[in-house]
Amino acid sequence: MLRIIILTILFSTVSISFSQDFSFGKISLTDFENLIDSTAEAVVLREYGKGGIELSHQGELILRYYYHTKIQILKNEGLDKANFSIPLYRSGNQKEIIESIKGATYNMMNGKIEETDLPKSSIITEKTSDNFNTSKIAFPNVREGSIIELRYSVQSPFLYNLESWSFQSDIPKIYSEFVTEIPEICVYNVSLKGGYGLTKRKQESYDTKMESSVGVINGQKTYYIMENVPAFVEEDYMTSAENYKSILTFELARYSIPFGPSHNFSRSWEDVQKQLLESDNFGREVRKKNIFKSDLLAQITDKTLSDLENAIKVYTYVQKQIIWDKSDGMFTKNGLKDALEKRSGNAADINLSLVNALQAINIQASPVILSTRSNGMPSFTHPTISNYNYVIAHAIIDSIEYLLDATDANLPFGLIPLRCINFQGRLISKDYSDWIQLKSNYTSSISHIFNGELSEDGQLKGAFQIHRYGYAALNKRNELKEFNSLEEYFEKLEEKTGNIRFLKNAMENIDKSDLYLIENFEIEVDNFATPSNTGIQFNPLFIGKTIKNPFNLDSRSYPVDLGSKLEESFQFVIKLPESYRLVEKPKNVNMSLPNRDARYIYKINNHDNTLEIQILSQLNKPMFLPDEYLSLKEFFSRIIQSQKLDINLQKI
Numbered sequence: 001m002l003r004i005i006i007l008t009i010l011f012s013t014v015s016i017s018f019s020q021d022f023s024f025g026k027i028s029l030t031d032f033e034n035l036i037d038s039t040a041e042a043v044v045l046r047e048y049g050k051g052g053i054e055l056s057h058q059g060e061l062i063l064r065y066y067y068h069t070k071i072q073i074l075k076n077e078g079l080d081k082a083n084f085s086i087p088l089y090r091s092g093n094q095k096e097i098i099e100s101i102k103g104a105t106y107n108m109m110n111g112k113i114e115e116t117d118l119p120k121s122s123i124i125t126e127k128t129s130d131n132f133n134t135s136k137i138a139f140p141n142v143r144e145g146s147i148i149e150l151r152y153s154v155q156s157p158f159l160y161n162l163e164s165w166s167f168q169s170d171i172p173k174i175y176s177e178f179v180t181e182i183p184e185i186c187v188y189n190v191s192l193k194g195g196y197g198l199t200k201r202k203q204e205s206y207d208t209k210m211e212s213s214v215g216v217i218n219g220q221k222t223y224y225i226m227e228n229v230p231a232f233v234e235e236d237y238m239t240s241a242e243n244y245k246s247i248l249t250f251e252l253a254r255y256s257i258p259f260g261p262s263h264n265f266s267r268s269w270e271d272v273q274k275q276l277l278e279s280d281n282f283g284r285e286v287r288k289k290n291i292f293k294s295d296l297l298a299q300i301t302d303k304t305l306s307d308l309e310n311a312i313k314v315y316t317y318v319q320k321q322i323i324w325d326k327s328d329g330m331f332t333k334n335g336l337k338d339a340l341e342k343r344s345g346n347a348a349d350i351n352l353s354l355v356n357a358l359q360a361i362n363i364q365a366s367p368v369i370l371s372t373r374s375n376g377m378p379s380f381t382h383p384t385i386s387n388y389n390y391v392i393a394h395a396i397i398d399s400i401e402y403l404l405d406a407t408d409a410n411l412p413f414g415l416i417p418l419r420c421i422n423f424q425g426r427l428i429s430k431d432y433s434d435w436i437q438l439k440s441n442y443t444s445s446i447s448h449i450f451n452g453e454l455s456e457d458g459q460l461k462g463a464f465q466i467h468r469y470g471y472a473a474l475n476k477r478n479e480l481k482e483f484n485s486l487e488e489y490f491e492k493l494e495e496k497t498g499n500i501r502f503l504k505n506a507m508e509n510i511d512k513s514d515l516y517l518i519e520n521f522e523i524e525v526d527n528f529a530t531p532s533n534t535g536i537q538f539n540p541l542f543i544g545k546t547i548k549n550p551f552n553l554d555s556r557s558y559p560v561d562l563g564s565k566l567e568e569s570f571q572f573v574i575k576l577p578e579s580y581r582l583v584e585k586p587k588n589v590n591m592s593l594p595n596r597d598a599r600y601i602y603k604i605n606n607h608d609n610t611l612e613i614q615i616l617s618q619l620n621k622p623m624f625l626p627d628e629y630l631s632l633k634e635f636f637s638r639i640i641q642s643q644k645l646d647i648n649l650q651k652i
Contacts, residue, residue, distance in 0.1 A: 024104075024149065024151055025104065029113070041074060042072060043171055043173070044071050044169070044174065045147070046175045049065070049067045051179075051181075061159055065156065073143070074144070076143075086137070089156070089158060096154055099153045100152060103150045104118060106148070119140065122139065137150065169232065169245070170232055177225045180222045182222075183208045186255040189381075190251075192247070193243075193247055194247055195244065196229060202223045203220055206220070235551065237560045238560070239376075239377070267383045267384075277430060292356060297357070301361055310361055314354070314358055318353055323345075328375075329390070329391070332348045332349050348391050355367050363396075365394065367392070367427075370392065371390065372389060377423060388426075394436060403420075410481075411474060412513040414441060416440070417474075421439065424436060424438055440565075443470055446467070447570075450462055454536070458527060459524060460529070460574070461525070468516065468518075469516050469517075473516065499527050507519055535580065539646050540574065540604075541570065551632060555629065560632060565621065566618070567618045567619075572612075585604045593628070597620055599617075617639060
């Protein structure tokens with residue numbers, strides 16, 4: 001589970017030895033002799049950062065951020081660690097600026113340290129979006145064994161943008177320290193997330209050099225330190241890595257300018273609800289009555305149908321009417337009417353249109369704001385709109401709740417994209433606001449069905465079907481859109497599968513997303529079996545065999561997040577050559593994890609010289625916790641072992 005530690009700022013007199021910034025250019029021979037994780041591509045030898053609030057010469061509060069790091073490149077695969085990007089936010093006439101920057105590369109040459117300074121030509125600043133410039137840095141003369149050192153400072157007018165500090169990254173860190181200097185006129189909510197706690201922490205008062213009409217403004221200096229932090233290793237089936245790395249985050253709660261007013265940023269969800277409902281690009285658009293006119297709705301719906309059937313018709317209409325421009329969004333770009341007229345829009349244009357249309361036919365519907373998996377987990381303790389980047393629809397029909405997303409024409413009613421399955425979202429209704437669990441009620445399933453015969457020369461021939469449902473069907477339907485025709489898809493499929501030839505092929509329910517997607521084939525599998533003078537040997541799984549374990553870590557500190565339940569099955573019927581008999585087959589397997597959270601069955605029967613092979617693999621819950629990881633890893637290892645074994649026939 002995501003571990004969040006709320007740090008309450010209290011004055012502490014604990015006496016611990018805390019360091020300041022280290023000297024630039026102070027590199028010793030021992031720095032090149034670090035004994036660290038042998039699998040690491042690079043290692044952070046030391047890093048120091050500081051974020052502080054100061055008063056500018058113009059009497060305005062500014063934020064100053066300072067960063068200093070020293071990294072050793074251990075392998076050629078780690079050369080990209082010598083490239084840095086510094087994002088610089090801008091809004092209106094205000095922007096962040098780099099005040100100073102210095103860098104150097106150090107190499108060991110004949111027992112001596114050779115230094116190469118970072119030239120100005122290696123620093124390029126470019127516009128990367130409407131609100132960001134990015135300074136990109138490429139260190140020179142970097143090779144395996146090099147040590148690079150970077151130091152820079154950034155000045156920002158945006159007090160709410162105190163940058164997060166990542167104690168953990170994809171390479172190990174020997175020492176990481178971050179210091180904040182916050183005057184008492186500013187208050188930040190501070191959170192530490194991830195699987196590792198602080199090695200040391202200390203707070204003390206400091207001189208802010210600020211004064212107000214009532215006297216000196218005091219400040220608080222806080223040290224946060226982690227030592228020997230291992231690399232964060234990403235693996236399959238996880239949300240954004242930023243959800244689980246050890247990261248210190250800051251959120252501005254309030255500040256007051258000396259001789260000026262106080263600005264309060266702390267909010268309740270009632271405040272957020274009110275702001276969104278009054279927004280011209282959110283609540284006001286949802287409430288507009290003339291977006292879907294009554295005559296149009298009369299054409300889409302049918303009074304003789306149920307509320308659910310009419311809701312599906314409206315959902316399908318919005319899916320087809322507005323094409324998703326592939327951009328996320330919680331707010332409409334230019335309004336729902338504009339999106340409908342142009343037949344194009346972002347996620348908010350489409351899904352707020354859906355909410356509006358459902359309300360127009362008297363379905364109880366509301367928007368749900370969320371943070372996508374790639375955007376990371378939002379703060380649930382401190383409501384902040386900026387943490388959220390997407391909106392879907394929520395509907396209640398005949399007392400049943402549905403989550404809906406109309407951005408993809410291949411999404412069936414009631415299934416939201418996997419990118420939206422990220423713990424929970426916030427429902428925003430005119431009457432209330434509440435948490436909604438983001439989950440899939442569909443099991444993602446694939447079934448392989450074969451009925452055919454094996455010839456004496458080792459060729460397999462017969463009828464083959466693949467049935468897909470849930471996310472498995474969605475992914476395949478979207479894959480099909482990448483091809484100009486089904487013929488092209490089948491040609492590429494035959495190239496990919498190698499020894500399988502598709503003599504006949506057909507596809508069912510391509511445009512019926514609520515039904516199973518079915519592929520029908522007549523196939524021949526060359527060299528399926530290995531014949532000899534005395535018998536035939538073969539592995540029955542000519543397709544879909546599990547050959548790689550998706551879980552390879554010794555332990556995992558974050559959940560296995562599948563997004564939905566998963567199921568895969570094989571039902572093969574293979575008629576054997578008349579002059580052969582079965583002499584050896586894999587043992588039947590029937591295993592499961594506690595509470596049947598995962599289940600695997602492998603069974604082979606022989607009737608009248610016909611093999612019946614049944615395989616079922618199920619993951620019966622969408623998420624497995626870290627303490628279940630090793631059991632899941634062993635579960636897949638045993639699946640792989642069972643599917644490696646061959647069947648042996650003897651010539652009669």
